[in-house]
């Protein structure tokens with residue numbers, strides 16, 4: 415799953431180099447993110463389709479009523495765009511408050527969403543209803559404690575009756591509804607969840623029978639993805655909206671509830687599902703805080719990995735504000751190739767990305783970034799690529815994962831042969847790099863890296879293939 419992670423914001427328009435056009439209504443999403451990618455990111459000059467439109471959300475607004483510091487509003491236009499906007503001040507949208515001046519996330523029935531709160535917020539909310547901090551802590555442990563993961567008031571064994579009554583009336587326990595679980599032949603599970611607004615996301619659980627401590631849940635951070643990586647199925651979807659912190663946390667809680675009896679307690683979380691986590695950084699930071707709380711889910715920060723395609727300003731913020739691990743989806747050794755297969759590179763090129771990491775990691779103690787490198791036959795898998803990669807990562811404390819490409823319908827790339835991957839690995843290892851080969855998991859259930867989601871009629875454009883790679887895409891092994 416490692417290469418799934420990373421995702422970002424983008425404007426997409428139809429331009430001369432788009433071979434596959436968005437077919438009908440366009441999808442647009444605007445976020446508060448401090449760095450809005452320009453429409454040139456994907457090489458399009460037209461702005462027919464904007465995933466980060468600066469226009470205000472207009473007709474047919476559907477308020478999701480996420481009432482913490484920010485709110486998410488999805489607006490569907492009958493013209494040429496659907497936009498998703500995060501307002502800076504939820505109170506302007508009439509977000510409910512707790513009556514004490516605080517504002518908490520609420521669902522469509524105006525019930526407070528328990529899993530959308532950090533512990534301090536949950537404690538504040540419980541106290542605002544006249545209960546004690548130790549009762550808040552007990553509730554927290556019942557929500558996230560090993561073997562409990564309470565999903566309803568009925569499961570809150572031992573909790574004060576008045577507090578349970580208050581929770582029954584004012585609190586919502588779940589942000590997700592289970593839709594389906596698919597199991598691949600290697601035991602990897604893909605879990606499909608329906609969100610409150612009817613959208614569907616996917617979460618993957620990767621069991622390791624021999625080494626249960628490695629069992630991992632791969633969570634999504636957005637519905638779809640705006641980054642349009644050319645090798646990724648999720649990227650075909652475009653971005654619909656960010657997930658709330660509760661929707662992210664609940665994926666890990668649900669995975670434990672559903673599967674820990676079969677696969678053992680899940681110890682690792684990777685943000686490598688649908689979406690670019692750092693484009694949704696506020697909710698991702700909140701979710702990771704909740705996940706590593708030592709009285710709750712208690713994941714080790716070293717075992718929670720957020721993966722990015724390379725949103726440089728957000729990456730800096732993440733390294734400053736989080737103690738969790740970072741993965742960077744690299745996948746190319748030249749700007750020419752990366753501009754094509756990962757359009758984010760047109761905004762933050764290899765030099766900018768790697769210099770930032772080099773500089774920022776000087777201030778982190780015993781911290782290594784994980785570079786993910788999906789190997790694409792004839793595109794980025796030459797010995798020259800291996801040598802360039804050695805030079806690129808020099809001076810950056812890191813590990814490198816070489817990932818085999820997972821083909822999907824409509825994909826134009828082919829996986830590099832195992833033999834060639836091993837040669838590539840050996841060149842890196844001989845130069846002193848810490849490098850691992852990662853076998854694909856779950857690809858017969860479309861649960862592997864780069865295979866999540868379900869593109870609809872509206873799809874992100876396939877970018878023009880640089881002339882020197884056109885033959886490589888056509889060649890057979």
Ligand code: SF4
Nearest residue numbers: 420421639643646649
């Ligand atoms: S398009 Fe796929 S690989 Fe690229 S950032 Fe999005 S989810 Fe990650």
